[in-house]
Amino acid sequence: MSEPIIRMVNIEKHFGSVIALAGVTVEVRAGECHCLLGDNGAGKSTFIKTMSGVHKPTSGEIYFDGQPMNFEDPRDAITAGIATVHQHLAMIPLMSVARNFFMGNEPTKKILGMSFFDREKADQVTMEEMRKMGINLRGPDQAVGTLSGGERQTVAIARAVHFGAKVLILDEPTSALGVRQTSNVLATIDRVRKQGIGVVFITHNVRHAMAVGDRFTVLNRGKTLGTAMRGEISPEELQDMMAGGQEMATLEGSLGGTV
Amino acid sequence: MSQAAPAPEADERVKEMSSLRQALIRPELGGICGTVLVFTFFALTAFDSGMFNAQGVLNWSVVSAQFMIIAVGACLLMIAGEFDLSVGSMIGFAGMMIAIFSVTLGWPVWFSILLTFVICTAIGALNGFIVIRTGLPSFIVTLAFLFILRGFTIYFPQTLERKTIIGGIKDAAEGDWLAPIFGGKIGQGLFQWLGDNGIIGVFERGTRAGQPVVDGIPMLIVWAIGLVIVGHIILTRTRFGNWIFAAGGDAESARNSGVPVNRVKILMFMFTAFCATVFATCQVMEFGSAGADRGLLKEFEAIIAVVIGGALLTGGYGSVIGAALGALIFGVVQQGLFFAGVESSLFRVFLGVILLFAVILNTYIRRMITGER
Numbered sequence: 001m002s003e004p005i006i007r008m009v010n011i012e013k014h015f016g017s018v019i020a021l022a023g024v025t026v027e028v029r030a031g032e033c034h035c036l037l038g039d040n041g042a043g044k045s046t047f048i049k050t051m052s053g054v055h056k057p058t059s060g061e062i063y064f065d066g067q068p069m070n071f072e073d074p075r076d077a078i079t080a081g082i083a084t085v086h087q088h089l090a091m092i093p094l095m096s097v098a099r100n101f102f103m104g105n106e107p108t109k110k111i112l113g114m115s116f117f118d119r120e121k122a123d124q125v126t127m128e129e130m131r132k133m134g135i136n137l138r139g140p141d142q143a144v145g146t147l148s149g150g151e152r153q154t155v156a157i158a159r160a161v162h163f164g165a166k167v168l169i170l171d172e173p174t175s176a177l178g179v180r181q182t183s184n185v186l187a188t189i190d191r192v193r194k195q196g197i198g199v200v201f202i203t204h205n206v207r208h209a210m211a212v213g214d215r216f217t218v219l220n221r222g223k224t225l226g227t228a229m230r231g232e233i234s235p236e237e238l239q240d241m242m243a244g245g246q247e248m249a250t251l252e253g254s255l256g257g258t259v
Numbered sequence: 260m261s262q263a264a265p266a267p268e269a270d271e272r273v274k275e276m277s278s279l280r281q282a283l284i285r286p287e288l289g290g291i292c293g294t295v296l297v298f299t300f301f302a303l304t305a306f307d308s309g310m311f312n313a314q315g316v317l318n319w320s321v322v323s324a325q326f327m328i329i330a331v332g333a334c335l336l337m338i339a340g341e342f343d344l345s346v347g348s349m350i351g352f353a354g355m356m357i358a359i360f361s362v363t364l365g366w367p368v369w370f371s372i373l374l375t376f377v378i379c380t381a382i383g384a385l386n387g388f389i390v391i392r393t394g395l396p397s398f399i400v401t402l403a404f405l406f407i408l409r410g411f412t413i414y415f416p417q418t419l420e421r422k423t424i425i426g427g428i429k430d431a432a433e434g435d436w437l438a439p440i441f442g443g444k445i446g447q448g449l450f451q452w453l454g455d456n457g458i459i460g461v462f463e464r465g466t467r468a469g470q471p472v473v474d475g476i477p478m479l480i481v482w483a484i485g486l487v488i489v490g491h492i493i494l495t496r497t498r499f500g501n502w503i504f505a506a507g508g509d510a511e512s513a514r515n516s517g518v519p520v521n522r523v524k525i526l527m528f529m530f531t532a533f534c535a536t537v538f539a540t541c542q543v544m545e546f547g548s549a550g551a552d553r554g555l556l557k558e559f560e561a562i563i564a565v566v567i568g569g570a571l572l573t574g575g576y577g578s579v580i581g582a583a584l585g586a587l588i589f590g591v592v593q594q595g596l597f598f599a600g601v602e603s604s605l606f607r608v609f610l611g612v613i614l615l616f617a618v619i620l621n622t623y624i625r626r627m628i629t630g631e632r
Contacts, residue, residue: 088515090513091509092509093509094628095505095575103513103516104518106501117498117501119496143628146628
């Protein structure tokens with residue numbers, strides 16, 4: 001496989017006396033979907049915030065394209081090509097899809113020396129990108145509020161990809177979605193991966209992870225419990241690792257392994 | 260998911276929207292309907308009263324233009340997600356500043372006007388800065404400035420001149436180069452020609468015999484139309500306009516996408532103050548005096564015009580054209596009731612009723628846009 005786009009080695013992050021991350025090592029390659037699994041409080045959020053430049057690691061190294069990197073703030077990470085799609089999607093329901101798509105990055109054109117928002121271009125690009133993602137808009141002026149949760153997630157992903165993301169971090173994109181919407185988002189992840197973008201897919205749902213993941217890293221209590229390739233590990237094993245083994249064992253019978 | 264399996268070649272209009280519904284989600288709809296309704300009403304009830312001859316048209320146009328000037332500022336600010344309740348006090352304050360600078364202190368009128376613009380937009384910026392820094396609702400912060408500015412507007416002339424109305428600005432403005440931009444008229448030649456050719460009435464006798472009854476378009480109207488056009492273009496056709504929508508729609512999301520929300524909001528507070536100062540300057544130049552009670556309740560009238568024009572009180576949605584139509588409705592009804600011989604206090608009743616209707620309609624429209632039930 002190719003060189004990793006981003007490699008995070010032995011990342012530690014302490015908040016005062018609390019050790020949120022105690023040595024996490026993860027690498028993401030171009031065109032792969034790397035699933036980051038972990039239960040609540042395992043340190044997933046802290047870890048992706050370190051990756052996207054929100055937190056500076058207490059210790060550990062970050063290599064981007066083989067070069068050591070030190071992100072001062074999220075802007076640095078975005079400029080380098082690390083885009084994060086948060087659960088809070090940064091979408092404004094009252095605004096049209098096209099206006100949302102280009103929010104903060106509006107294309108402009110000059111008329112009589114003054115620069116104006118190039119709406120034709122914005123509309124055209126939005127329609128094209130949405131079609132690529134398999135979303136059929138009524139028109140570029142359709143409000144985001146009329147889209148379903150899964151479609152909004154897809155718009156946010158398409159936006160990140162359009163603006164040059166090399167690594168796309170998806171923070172629990174499927175957690176609030178229904179079955180069909182989830183499958184659409186997973187299909188989007190698959191599409192993005194095939195464009196050669198490294199996807200970091202954070203979830204605590206093993207079945208969603210198994211559906212698209214190439215590799216799986218489990219976080220527990222701020223540590224990586226190892227990385228497994230697709231096919232090397234069963235959903236049950238992942239589930240056990242996430243929960244830390246024994247507590248889940250007693251529940252297994254009554255839930256029938258469907259969690 | 261409202262649609263079938265995605266097929267790239269398929270028609271992108273998956274769910275057809277009736278053109279009626281399409282028209283309904285335009286923010287201007289309420290304003291357009293209201294305007295048509297109001298004009299129809301007065302054409303039927305007050306056509307013979309002189310409301311639609313040259314003088315009558317000028318009469319309600321001037322009043323509408325006044326509302327329009329402050330409505331444009333209030334509209335952009337409301338779309339950016341904030342209110343300014345100090346607009347009315349700002350009008351009184353700005354007018355008083357011009358009067359004090361030019362009459363009491365004897366400074367040139369052009370300098371007084373420019374200095375007042377600087378002071379007032381700075382106060383607007385201060386309003387915005389406090390709102391951004393403290394995170395308090397702009398409602399409270401600008402309510403404080405409503406009282407602070409009104410207090411100063413009464414205090415300064417009281418202390419300096421022992422009165423609350425300062426006159427004599429017309430004399431001071433004689434020959435000034437900037438004053439006519441606010442207090443002058445344009446198109447005199449055209450109106451003289453219209454009068455000579457009998458298209459509009461001329462004075463029959465007296466010192467102005469032979470002159471047309473309307474001798475030009477007041478600059479107030481020119482300012483109103485100019486501000487509406489500029490405001491509309493900025494809002495719908497520029498990057499900055501997109502940022503205004505974004506800042507009001509969801510400030511946090513906008514920030515995450517790299518929109519300078521704080522700058523947008525503070526600039527909008529400054530623009531609102533600018534509009535209030537334009538209003539005040541035109542008024543002072545027209546009357547030749549500044550009074551401590553000028554602009555009373557104007558902030559609410561501006562907000563009502565904006566809401567009638569389809570803007571949401573919660574921000575993120577609205578239209579400058581709509582706000583201008585709201586202001587037009589306002590002006591036409593206020594003056595029309597007079598022409599129709601209706602008791603003018605009923606104007607307030609009308610205001611309240613139409614405000615209620617507008618808000619209900621807007622809520623319904625927002626549900627349609629966002630698809631919530």
